[in-house]
Amino acid sequence: MAHARFLLWQLIALALLASPFAASAGIIVHPSVEGRSISIASLRNIYTLRQTLWPNRQPIVIYVLPDDHPVHEAFAKETLGLYPYRLRQTWDRLSFSGMAGAPIEVKDENEMRARVRATPGAIGYTSKDTAYDGIKTLRLE
Amino acid sequence: MTASRHSGWNSLLLSVLLAAPPAWAGTDDLAGPRYRIQGFAAQGLIGTTNNRFFGDSRDAASAEFTEAGLHGTWQPLDALRISGQALYRRAGESDEAGLRLDYAQADWQFYQSDVTRFGLRFGKVKLPYGLYNETRDVPFTRSGILLPQSVYVDNSRELLLAAPGAFLHGASVQKYGATDFQIGWVRPAFDSESVEYSFLGNARPGKLEGRGALGARLRWDLPTETTLMLTYADARGEYSPASGDLLAAGKVKFRNTLFTLQQRLDTLTLTAEYGEPRFTLSGFGPWLPDSQRHVQAAYLQGEWRFRPDWELMLRHDVFYRDQDDRNGRQFQAATGLPAHSMFAHDWTLGLRWDATPSLMLRAEYHHVNGTAWLPGPDNPDLINREQHWNMWLLQAAWRF
Numbered sequence: 001m002a003h004a005r006f007l008l009w010q011l012i013a014l015a016l017l018a019s020p021f022a023a024s025a026g027i028i029v030h031p032s033v034e035g036r037s038i039s040i041a042s043l044r045n046i047y048t049l050r051q052t053l054w055p056n057r058q059p060i061v062i063y064v065l066p067d068d069h070p071v072h073e074a075f076a077k078e079t080l081g082l083y084p085y086r087l088r089q090t091w092d093r094l095s096f097s098g099m100a101g102a103p104i105e106v107k108d109e110n111e112m113r114a115r116v117r118a119t120p121g122a123i124g125y126t127s128k129d130t131a132y133d134g135i136k137t138l139r140l141e
Numbered sequence: 142m143t144a145s146r147h148s149g150w151n152s153l154l155l156s157v158l159l160a161a162p163p164a165w166a167g168t169d170d171l172a173g174p175r176y177r178i179q180g181f182a183a184q185g186l187i188g189t190t191n192n193r194f195f196g197d198s199r200d201a202a203s204a205e206f207t208e209a210g211l212h213g214t215w216q217p218l219d220a221l222r223i224s225g226q227a228l229y230r231r232a233g234e235s236d237e238a239g240l241r242l243d244y245a246q247a248d249w250q251f252y253q254s255d256v257t258r259f260g261l262r263f264g265k266v267k268l269p270y271g272l273y274n275e276t277r278d279v280p281f282t283r284s285g286i287l288l289p290q291s292v293y294v295d296n297s298r299e300l301l302l303a304a305p306g307a308f309l310h311g312a313s314v315q316k317y318g319a320t321d322f323q324i325g326w327v328r329p330a331f332d333s334e335s336v337e338y339s340f341l342g343n344a345r346p347g348k349l350e351g352r353g354a355l356g357a358r359l360r361w362d363l364p365t366e367t368t369l370m371l372t373y374a375d376a377r378g379e380y381s382p383a384s385g386d387l388l389a390a391g392k393v394k395f396r397n398t399l400f401t402l403q404q405r406l407d408t409l410t411l412t413a414e415y416g417e418p419r420f421t422l423s424g425f426g427p428w429l430p431d432s433q434r435h436v437q438a439a440y441l442q443g444e445w446r447f448r449p450d451w452e453l454m455l456r457h458d459v460f461y462r463d464q465d466d467r468n469g470r471q472f473q474a475a476t477g478l479p480a481h482s483m484f485a486h487d488w489t490l491g492l493r494w495d496a497t498p499s500l501m502l503r504a505e506y507h508h509v510n511g512t513a514w515l516p517g518p519d520n521p522d523l524i525n526r527e528q529h530w531n532m533w534l535l536q537a538a539w540r541f
Contacts, residue, residue: 045319
């Protein structure tokens with residue numbers, strides 16, 4: 001009986017580790033952004049520049065780390081399910097044709113946090129799912 | 142060299158664009174800049190057998206393929222985006238114009254919600270045409286050093302690039318995927334040497350001018366990583382003869398429906414585009430009889446990202462200048478000119494290396510049967526063109 005319960009806990013721990021939310025980036029937004037969670041579909045629409053406004057019609061300001069930054073690679077592949085080069089293709093196609101603005105690139109996670117804290121409507125990501133003063137962390141649904 | 146390209150408002154817009162303050166000035170405030178500048182520069186090296194492509198490439202290496210662009214965008218209001226691009230391009234004898242204003246448009250998004258938006262863009266606008274046309278001069282956005290010449294003929298590129306006019310556009314995201322449409326009217330640019338070559342068979346002393354063109358495109362991105370697209374274009378031009386011209390004041394018409402299908406499977410991208418452009422000539426007199434040609438243009442392309450920064454591309458590209466005379470025999474019998482100028486089959490193998498996020502190196506090999514899209518200005522002698530030819534290209538592209 002005790003053995004079986006231990007096994008069950010092991011399975012739950014394993015499931016938590018394997019789920020994309022436990023391992024991957026934390027989604028951070030400016031405190032002005034409404035809501036506590038965001039769907040993967042919305043996140044994909046935002047990062048592929050299809051959704052440009054929050055549901056309250058506030059413009060979304062998107063921040064990204066450089067294409068070859070490990071946290072960006074993890075965010076793109078594990079959270080969005082898109083390779084960084086595909087994101088870049090989409091941004092290039094839309095920005096060079098004048099149809100949309102590409103996300104704003106920051107050099108590291110510190111700058112990412114500073115920019116998201118300072119910009120109404122901002123969204124970004126960090127490697128750790130920890131809380132920071134003046135930034136809201138969104139749960140992935 | 143064309144008159145319109147260097148005429149008043151173009152040069153004015155170009156100088157305004159070049160004089161704009163740099164973007165990094167705007168990034169000082171943490172809230173994110175209202176305007177941004179990005180750009181690129183690329184140099185190619187081309188070698189060919191038997192025919193020439195972009196310069197003196199036959200049994201030699203031509204460096205006459207240079208592309209550089211400075212792109213700016215400014216958002217004075219949330220609903221208004223102004224963007225433009227100054228482009229420098231040199232492509233052998235076919236494009237010697239150097240620096241030009243590629244486009245300059247204002248996009249007013251008059252309705253926006255989180256899932257739907259509608260807008261109107263106007264000015265010298267980018268023309269929606271298939272998958273690659275709007276960014277065809279940005280090397281990073283292409284599938285190869287050269288785009289498939291069947292659909293994206295560099296011979297008539299001026300016609301497809303950008304033109305003064307307006308487009309209504311809309312986009313929506315739903316459970317079944319993302320859709321967007323564009324529909325608009327422009328005054329197309331027929332007045333370039335290469336366009337005259339492809340419509341009138343040669344550079345002519347008179348002036349071929351655009352009258353009007355209707356363009357529309359529907360795009361549907363399905364949740365299955367599939368993209369479906371339908372493009373329609375209908376352009377008209379008129380010829381004003383020079384004094385002592387052999388040609389009379391004729392009319393040209395171009396109409397095309399282009400189908401696009403792309404499927405993305407993990408690191409693999411499969412793309413196909415198919416079009417049947419129709420060219421009509423009328424009223425040019427006995428030296429250029431009335432005619433209607435149904436072109437057939439199609440390609441199949443696979444791109445494979447076998448490492449995060451390496452990509453392999455294989456493409457088969459087919460072009461027939463006349464569906465009813467694919468092997469060109471009727472054309473040869475009627476004109477005495479070589480049959481192979483009526484078709485082109487191109488096998489392309491390409492390799493891309495994104496050495497850093499801002500530096501891309503590419504190599505490409507073409508094995509071509511036919512001369513249908515061979516650039517006219519680089520090969521003015523129709524008789525001495527050869528049916529079978531090969532081409533290799535190298536390109537280094539840098540961006541900021």
